[in-house]
Amino acid sequence: MPLFSASEDFARRTLSGIPGLLSRLAYITSLRDEKGNYRHWGLARTHGTAAATEAMCRAHLEMLTQVLRAPLSQLMREVEAPQQVELGAPQVLLNKSAPLRLIVPAGAHAATLIHAKATILALRALEDARNWLQTSHRAA
Secondary structure, eight states: OOSSOHHHHIIIIIGGGSOSHHHHHHHHHHTBOTTSOBOOHHHHHHHOHHHHHHHHHHHHHHHHHHHHHSOHHHHHHHHHSOOSOSTTOHHHHHOTTSOGGGGSOTTOOHHHHHHHHHHHHHHHHHHHHHHHHHHHHHHO
16 A cells, blocks of 8 residues: 555655756656646556546646746746756747647646746747847857
C-alpha cells in the first residue's frame, strides 16, 4: 500500500524537484499526449491509471492557476533563468510549435483557456523582444 495518495506522491516526489512555476507547468504539459491524456508510468504503476490521471489533472490545474496569478515579471525571470530540467524548461511553453491547448487541462473553464493563451503569447512576445534587443545591441 502506498504511503501517499497519488496527488501527494506527484506533488512531493515529482513536482517538488522542479524549480519554478513555468517549469512545473511545462513538465506537466509534457506528460500529455496529442489527445490530451496524461502518461506517467511510475505514478500509474503505484496508484493505478485512474488515480494517476486524476492527480496529474488536479496538479495541472493548480499549477496553471498559480502561473496565471503570478506577475509577468516573475514569469519572465523564470524564462531568463538557466534551466536544468529540459522537459520542464519554460522555453518548452514558449515554443511557437507547442500546442497551446495542452497547456490547459481538460474541463477547464473557457476563460482559463483564454487567460492561459494570453499569458503564454505575452511571454512569447516579451521573449522575442528581449532576444531582438540582445541581437541588435551585439550588431551595433
